Amino acid sequence: MTTTEAVPRTAGTASEISRAHTLKQVLQVQSFQILLVLLVIFLAFSALAPEVFPTWGNVRQIIQNVSILGVLGIGMTFVIVTSGIDLSVGSNLVFSGVVAAKVMQAMGGSGWGTAVVGILVAVGCGLGWGLLNGVLIAKAKVPPLIVTLGTLGGALGLAQVITGGVDIREVPAVLQDTIGYGNVPGTTLPTISLLAIVLILIFGTVLHRTRFGLYTFAVGSNEESARRVGVKVDRQLISIYVLSGGLAGVAGILSLSQYGTTAIAGQSATNLNVIAAVVIGGTSLFGGVGTIFGTVVGLFIPAVLQNGFVIVGIQPFWQQVAVGAVLVVAVYVDQRRRAAAARGHAAKADGKRKLFGRRSR
Amino acid sequence: MTTIPVLEARGLTRSFGNVRALDGVDFDVNAGEVVALIGDNGAGKSTLVKALSGNLALDSGKILFAGGEVELGSPSEASRLGIETVYQDLALAPHLNAAQNMFLGREIAKPGFQGRLGFMDNKTMRAKSREAFDELGATVRSLSDPVGSMSGGQKQAIAIARAVAWAKGVIFLDEPTAALGVVQTRNVLETIRRVRDKGVGVVFISHSMPHVIDVADRVQVLRLGRRVATYEAKKTSVEELVGAMTGALDGAHS
Amino acid sequence: MKLTPKVTLLAAGVLAATSLTACAGGTASAGSGGATQPKLTFIQGVAGDEFYVSMQCGIDAAAKAAGATVNTQGPAKFDPTLQKPIVDSVVASQPDAILIAPTDVAAMQAPLKAAAAAGIKVVLVDTTVEDPSFAASAIASDNKGGGLEAFKAIKNLSPSGGKVLVISTDPGVSTADARVAGFEDGAKADSSFEYLGVQYSHNDPAEAAKLVSAALAKDPDIVGVFAANTFAAEGTATGIRQAGKQDQVKIVGFDAGPAQVKQLKDGVVQALIAQEPASIGTQGVDQAIKAINGESTQKEIQTGFKQITAENISGDGAQYVYKSSC
Incomplete structure (x- = not known):
C-alpha cells in the first residue's frame, strides 16, 4: 500500500483518495475499457450467429490471423510509447521475407537446416532496417515519421529490385507445415499463435517490469528529463527501433511460412492496421502511456469485427467504417483523459467520487 | 578562512553569437553553506547554473570541485560528483x-x-x-x-x-519558490536549511529578496555576465542587493 | 461529467454492434431462408472494383434464378494478407459453395484447400491458385486469347502493318504475362508486323510515357501499342502526344471499366479489349450449383473477349462495359 502518513504542516485533503485504488484504477485504464468493448462486440455477434461465431474453430482462426500482426504490435507499442512511429514494419517484413526466401532458395532443401538459416537471415534483415531507423532518428534527429516513411519505400523498393517484382514461392515445407499451418502438438492451437503469445509475454514483461521498459516510458514522457538524469536516450531509441525491426523480421518469416510466398504486393495496410491496434489499445500517440495487453486487445477488435461482419454477411465497406469509428473514439477518449489530467487531478478525482457515490446509493 | 570551496568557478566565459552571456564570471560555494545567486533577467544566472551542472560547454575558464579542476561534459558527470540541479521547468517525467x-x-x-x-x-x-x-x-x-x-x-x-x-556536494535550486503558495514556500526554505545542515552546499537562485535574506548565508550578485558583488546575508539589506543588481551602487562599492 | 470516457467507449461499442444488425438486412442477400436454398459466398479480389462488381452482378442474377443466396465479401486491396482472414471467416460460416478470385496463387492455396476439405465447394473465378485440383471448377478469361484479340484490334486499326510494342505493368503478373504472350504470338505470326517486345511501366504513367518516348526515338515508325492497363495507356498516350504522332500510333487498352471507357471516348485509346466478368460469374454459379447437387462439373472454363471501339461503344459494345453497380 502506498498511503501517506499524516504529514504535519500541510492540509491533508487528498491523502485518503489513494486508498480505493485497485478497482477504480483498473476501470480507468483504457485497455480494460477496450476489453469491455471487445466483449460487447463478441457477445453481439454470438447472439447474431450463435451456431457459427462463438465456436472454438472460428475463434481459433481469428487468433491465427491476428498472430503476425501481434508480433509487429509488440515493437510498435514500444515505439509509440516513446512518441515515435514506425511506418516501415510492413515493408521491412516483406524485405526480410524476400531475402530469407532468396537465401533458402539458393540453399535448396526443405528441412530445418535451411529453415533455420532463413529464420536467422530474416531476423538479421529486420534488425538491420531497425538499426537504420534508430540511428537516423536518434543521432541524425530526423523525425520518425519521415525516417520510417523513407525506409518503408526503401525496403519495399529493394525487395522488388531483388526479386524483379516476381514473388518467390519456394518456401521450405517444414516452415509451412509447422509454423505456417501446424498446431501445437496435442492441441488445436496454431503454432504461429503460440510463438506470438510467447513473444508477447516476454516483451510485455520487458516493457512493464524492467529498467529497459521504464526508460522507454521515460523517453516518451519527457525526453529532456530522461537525458538530464543520465538515461542514455539515444541508445534507448535506437534499441527500440532495432527491436521493432527485429520483430518485423520475425514476422517476415512467419508470413513466409503462413502464405508460402513473399507476397511483395501484400502487407499494404499492415503498418496502419498495427498502428491502429496500438492506439485503440490505449497507447498514446503522444508517448509515455501504453500497454502490450491493450495492443493485443486492440488487434482483436478489428479482427473480430471483420470476422463477425463476414459471417453475418454485411458489405465489406461497413467493416472499415466500424473499425475507423472505434479508432477515432479511442483517440477521443485518450484526448479527454489528457485534458482532464491537465485541468488538475483533484477536480477529476472529486468528480469521479461523486459519480461512484451516486451509483452506490 | 582557509576552507576550500566545494565548487568554484574562475573566469568562465561563454558567448552566444555576439552576446556574452558569461563574461569572466567567478563563483564559489562552500560545503554546508547556502549561497544565493541573484541578478536581473539576463544577468547570466541560468547560464552559470547550466555550466556548473554539466549542461553547457564553456569558451574558457576553470571549474574546481573540492579544489581540483574538473570537466563537466554532461549532466551525468556532474551527478557523479554529487552535483544536482532542480530546474525551473522541474524536469520530471x-x-x-x-x-x-x-x-x-x-x-x-x-x-x-x-x-x-x-x-x-x-x-x-x-x-x-x-x-x-x-x-x-x-x-x-x-x-x-x-x-x-x-x-x-x-x-x-x-x-x-x-x-x-x-546531492552529496552541491545542489542548485533555480527559482524553487516561484510557483508556490505561502505554506509550500516555507517548506522549501526549511528544506534548504536542512540540506545545508547535512553539509551540502546549496545554491539558491531567486528574485525574492526577502527569501534570499531569510535563508542565505552569502549572496553573490551577477550583472552582465560577471559577479559584481558578494555580501554576508546577515549584514545586507534588500535595498543594497537591488542596488547591486541594477548597477545603481556602482562606484559606491568596489 | 455525465459522458465519461468509459461510458462513451462502451456506447460506441454497443452502437457498432447494433448498427450491424441494422444494415444486415439491406446490404446483403444472405438470410436464413429455406433450408434447401443453397448458400453461396463470393469473395472478390478487391472490393468495389468494377470488374468484380460486374462479376457480382452476373453471380447475383444467376443465383436468383437458381434460388440461391449470395453473401459478397472482399478485401479493401488486392492483397492476400487481407484476403486470407476473410476466407477463413467465410469458411467458419459454412456456406455450401465459395466463388473466389484468389489474390495470390501460393498464399491462397492452403486456406482454400482447407475450405474444400471442410466440405465447401470451391469455384475459382478470374484468378487461380498453384494447384487448383481441389476446386470444383476454375473459370477465367482466356488471357492469351485476349492478347491475341488486342493484336487483332491493332491490325484492324492499322491494316497495312508495321512495328508494334507492348507496355505492361510488372513482370510476374500471370494474367498480364499471358496477354503479352498472346499478343506476341499473333504479331510474330503475321509477317506484315514487327514485334518490338515488352516494356514494364510499374503502374506509373510517367514511366510509361518515358518508355514510349524512348521507343519512338528509336523506332519512329511504330504503328501500334498494346497498353496492358489503364496507367500504361495514359502514359503511352502522353508519350505519343509528346512525339506528335497521335495520328500514326494506335493504342489498344485492356479492360472496360469507366476509366478505360472514358479514355476510349476521349480518343486516348482507339480500342479496348473487354473481358466478360458477368459471364464468368454466371458460369461460376452454374458450376457451384452443380457441385452442390453432386453433378459433374467442368474443371476449367475459359471465357471470351469483346473488342470495343468508338464505333460500337454506343451499340452492341455497350453491354460489355464494366458496371459500378448492378
Missing part, C-alpha cells in the same frame, strides 16, 4: 510516478540473476522514496499516480526531494 521519477537513471536492481535481466526492486525504491519525502516533510499523495496529474507544489516537492536525495 509526467507519466511516471513519484518513486519512478525519484530513481530514474539510478534504479535499484533486484538482487541476483533477475537484476541482471533488468528487473527492478520497486518495493525498496518506493520505501526509500517515501523516506525521502517524509524527511523533507513533503506531501506526496501517492507514489503510484503519475506526477503529471499532481499539483505544482507536489511536483516541486518531488523534484527537490530527488535532488536532495542524490
Whole structure:
C-alpha cells in the first residue's frame, strides 16, 4: 500500500483518495475499457450467429490471423510509447521475407537446416532496417515519421529490385507445415499463435517490469528529463527501433511460412492496421502511456469485427467504417483523459467520487 | 578562512553569437553553506547554473570541485560528483510516478540473476522514496499516480526531494519558490536549511529578496555576465542587493 | 461529467454492434431462408472494383434464378494478407459453395484447400491458385486469347502493318504475362508486323510515357501499342502526344471499366479489349450449383473477349462495359 502518513504542516485533503485504488484504477485504464468493448462486440455477434461465431474453430482462426500482426504490435507499442512511429514494419517484413526466401532458395532443401538459416537471415534483415531507423532518428534527429516513411519505400523498393517484382514461392515445407499451418502438438492451437503469445509475454514483461521498459516510458514522457538524469536516450531509441525491426523480421518469416510466398504486393495496410491496434489499445500517440495487453486487445477488435461482419454477411465497406469509428473514439477518449489530467487531478478525482457515490446509493 | 570551496568557478566565459552571456564570471560555494545567486533577467544566472551542472560547454575558464579542476561534459558527470540541479521547468517525467521519477537513471536492481535481466526492486525504491519525502516533510499523495496529474507544489516537492536525495556536494535550486503558495514556500526554505545542515552546499537562485535574506548565508550578485558583488546575508539589506543588481551602487562599492 | 470516457467507449461499442444488425438486412442477400436454398459466398479480389462488381452482378442474377443466396465479401486491396482472414471467416460460416478470385496463387492455396476439405465447394473465378485440383471448377478469361484479340484490334486499326510494342505493368503478373504472350504470338505470326517486345511501366504513367518516348526515338515508325492497363495507356498516350504522332500510333487498352471507357471516348485509346466478368460469374454459379447437387462439373472454363471501339461503344459494345453497380 502506498498511503501517506499524516504529514504535519500541510492540509491533508487528498491523502485518503489513494486508498480505493485497485478497482477504480483498473476501470480507468483504457485497455480494460477496450476489453469491455471487445466483449460487447463478441457477445453481439454470438447472439447474431450463435451456431457459427462463438465456436472454438472460428475463434481459433481469428487468433491465427491476428498472430503476425501481434508480433509487429509488440515493437510498435514500444515505439509509440516513446512518441515515435514506425511506418516501415510492413515493408521491412516483406524485405526480410524476400531475402530469407532468396537465401533458402539458393540453399535448396526443405528441412530445418535451411529453415533455420532463413529464420536467422530474416531476423538479421529486420534488425538491420531497425538499426537504420534508430540511428537516423536518434543521432541524425530526423523525425520518425519521415525516417520510417523513407525506409518503408526503401525496403519495399529493394525487395522488388531483388526479386524483379516476381514473388518467390519456394518456401521450405517444414516452415509451412509447422509454423505456417501446424498446431501445437496435442492441441488445436496454431503454432504461429503460440510463438506470438510467447513473444508477447516476454516483451510485455520487458516493457512493464524492467529498467529497459521504464526508460522507454521515460523517453516518451519527457525526453529532456530522461537525458538530464543520465538515461542514455539515444541508445534507448535506437534499441527500440532495432527491436521493432527485429520483430518485423520475425514476422517476415512467419508470413513466409503462413502464405508460402513473399507476397511483395501484400502487407499494404499492415503498418496502419498495427498502428491502429496500438492506439485503440490505449497507447498514446503522444508517448509515455501504453500497454502490450491493450495492443493485443486492440488487434482483436478489428479482427473480430471483420470476422463477425463476414459471417453475418454485411458489405465489406461497413467493416472499415466500424473499425475507423472505434479508432477515432479511442483517440477521443485518450484526448479527454489528457485534458482532464491537465485541468488538475483533484477536480477529476472529486468528480469521479461523486459519480461512484451516486451509483452506490 | 582557509576552507576550500566545494565548487568554484574562475573566469568562465561563454558567448552566444555576439552576446556574452558569461563574461569572466567567478563563483564559489562552500560545503554546508547556502549561497544565493541573484541578478536581473539576463544577468547570466541560468547560464552559470547550466555550466556548473554539466549542461553547457564553456569558451574558457576553470571549474574546481573540492579544489581540483574538473570537466563537466554532461549532466551525468556532474551527478557523479554529487552535483544536482532542480530546474525551473522541474524536469520530471509526467507519466511516471513519484518513486519512478525519484530513481530514474539510478534504479535499484533486484538482487541476483533477475537484476541482471533488468528487473527492478520497486518495493525498496518506493520505501526509500517515501523516506525521502517524509524527511523533507513533503506531501506526496501517492507514489503510484503519475506526477503529471499532481499539483505544482507536489511536483516541486518531488523534484527537490530527488535532488536532495542524490546531492552529496552541491545542489542548485533555480527559482524553487516561484510557483508556490505561502505554506509550500516555507517548506522549501526549511528544506534548504536542512540540506545545508547535512553539509551540502546549496545554491539558491531567486528574485525574492526577502527569501534570499531569510535563508542565505552569502549572496553573490551577477550583472552582465560577471559577479559584481558578494555580501554576508546577515549584514545586507534588500535595498543594497537591488542596488547591486541594477548597477545603481556602482562606484559606491568596489 | 455525465459522458465519461468509459461510458462513451462502451456506447460506441454497443452502437457498432447494433448498427450491424441494422444494415444486415439491406446490404446483403444472405438470410436464413429455406433450408434447401443453397448458400453461396463470393469473395472478390478487391472490393468495389468494377470488374468484380460486374462479376457480382452476373453471380447475383444467376443465383436468383437458381434460388440461391449470395453473401459478397472482399478485401479493401488486392492483397492476400487481407484476403486470407476473410476466407477463413467465410469458411467458419459454412456456406455450401465459395466463388473466389484468389489474390495470390501460393498464399491462397492452403486456406482454400482447407475450405474444400471442410466440405465447401470451391469455384475459382478470374484468378487461380498453384494447384487448383481441389476446386470444383476454375473459370477465367482466356488471357492469351485476349492478347491475341488486342493484336487483332491493332491490325484492324492499322491494316497495312508495321512495328508494334507492348507496355505492361510488372513482370510476374500471370494474367498480364499471358496477354503479352498472346499478343506476341499473333504479331510474330503475321509477317506484315514487327514485334518490338515488352516494356514494364510499374503502374506509373510517367514511366510509361518515358518508355514510349524512348521507343519512338528509336523506332519512329511504330504503328501500334498494346497498353496492358489503364496507367500504361495514359502514359503511352502522353508519350505519343509528346512525339506528335497521335495520328500514326494506335493504342489498344485492356479492360472496360469507366476509366478505360472514358479514355476510349476521349480518343486516348482507339480500342479496348473487354473481358466478360458477368459471364464468368454466371458460369461460376452454374458450376457451384452443380457441385452442390453432386453433378459433374467442368474443371476449367475459359471465357471470351469483346473488342470495343468508338464505333460500337454506343451499340452492341455497350453491354460489355464494366458496371459500378448492378
